[in-house]
Amino acid sequence: TQLLEQSPQFLSIQEGENLTVYCNSSSVFSSLQWYRQEPGEGPVLLVTVVTGGEVKKLKRLTFQFGDARKDSSLHITAAQPGDTGLYLCAGHNFGNEKLTFGTGTRLTIIP
Amino acid sequence: DVKVTQSSRYLVKRTGEKVFLECVQDMDHENMFWYRQDPGLGLRLIYFSYDVKMKEKGDIPEGYSVSREKKERFSLILESASTNQTSMYLCASSLEGDENTEAFFGQGTRLTVV
Numbered sequence: 010t011q012l013l014e015q016s017p018q019f020l021s022i023q024e025g026e027n028l029t030v031y032c033n034s035s036s037v038f039s040s041l042q043w044y045r046q047e048p049g050e051g052p053v054l055l056v057t058v059v060t061g062g063e064v065k066k067l068k069r070l071t072f073q074f075g076d077a078r079k080d081s082s083l084h085i086t087a088a089q090p091g092d093t094g095l096y097l098c099a100g101h102n103f104g105n106e107k108l109t110f111g112t113g114t115r116l117t118i119i120p
Numbered sequence: 121d122v123k124v125t126q127s128s129r130y131l132v133k134r135t136g137e138k139v140f141l142e143c144v145q146d147m148d149h150e151n152m153f154w155y156r157q158d159p160g161l162g163l164r165l166i167y168f169s170y171d172v173k174m175k176e177k178g179d180i181p182e183g184y185s186v187s188r189e190k191k192e193r194f195s196l197i198l199e200s201a202s203t204n205q206t207s208m209y210l211c212a213s214s215l216e217g218d219e220n221t222e223a224f225f226g227q228g229t230r231l232t233v234v
Contacts, residue, residue, distance in 0.1 A: 018160060040220065051124070051210055051225025052163075059220065097162060099223075106151050106170055106216065107178070108223055110163035 012036075013100055013111035021117040025087055030114045032081045032098035039103040041074055041081045046095040088118045123147070126211050126226035133233050139198040141229050143211030150216040152194035153223070154178075154186060157208040169194055170216065201233045 013034045022028055032041070040059045044052035056065050058074035058081060065072045069092075071084040081098055098111040127142035145152065151170050155163040155178075165178030167186040175186050183205060187195045194213075198205055211226040 013162070015162075042222075044223075049129075049227065051212070051227055052223075053225070054222045057220050057222070099163075101221070106214070106221075107153075107165060107168060109165075110155070112160060112162040 013098055013109055015098060015111040015114045017114060018112065019115050021119060022088060023119050024089060028085050028088055030083045030096055030116070032111050034079050034100060037078050038100035040101045042099045042101065042108070043072055043083055044097045044099060046097060052097055090118045090120050092116060093118050124211055124213055124224050124226040126229050128229050129227065131229060131231045133201050133231065135202060135233055137201050139201050139231065141196040141209055143194045143226055144192050145213040145224070146192065147213065148191065149213035151214045152188065153212040154194065154196045155210045155212065156180070157210055163210060166196065203233050205231065206233045207231060
């Protein structure tokens with residue numbers, strides 16, 4: 010079974026600060042996705058990264074896929090209370106319909 | 121909008137009861153999944169189905185079974201509920217496809233077994 014470890018597990022910071030969340034595995038993935046889950050809801054897709062070294066930006070969020078396609082990071086600039094939620098990375102392998110989810114990072118932004 | 125609907129938000133069942141969790145999607149997706157979510161463990165795959173009447177075990181299938189008689193509906197069955205099955209259960213669906221395939225989730229069912 011492929012595993013994805015996320016760090017930190019919990020993160021609580023002040024509004025306006027920057028932060029980075031990590032997603033690491035010993036296995037290679039064809040692509041990696043990031044989801045955000047708000048309380049009482051299911052996860053919602055934020056981005057998919059496919060190419061090793063790829064960087065994608067979504068407003069204040071920057072996602073990077075590691076060169077070896079084993080890890081990824083999510084960087085948030087000038088965090089806002091609306092960024093609060095559970096962030097989940099998920100790895101996908103070509104030809105396999107299943108996603109392997111990470112352990113999650115619970116982010117709280119304090120106004 | 122893609123919609124994945126789970127039949128209950130909250131359920132409380134007694135140990136030993138047979139429990140059915142229902143999930144319906146309206147986007148004609150081939151793939152459907154059942155996950156359980158526990159703090160610090162992320163989402164763990166219980167079962168998935170890539171077509172009607174087809175199913176495959178995920179990482180933690182013990183104590184669970186599934187049924188997919190129609191393309192839009194995927195049911196998770198706990199034959200004899202136990203307290204260690206208290207958890208949040210999430211259903212998802214996706215198109216059969218490549219590495220960009222997005223999983224769409226229901227709102228979750230929080231099951232408590234007492």
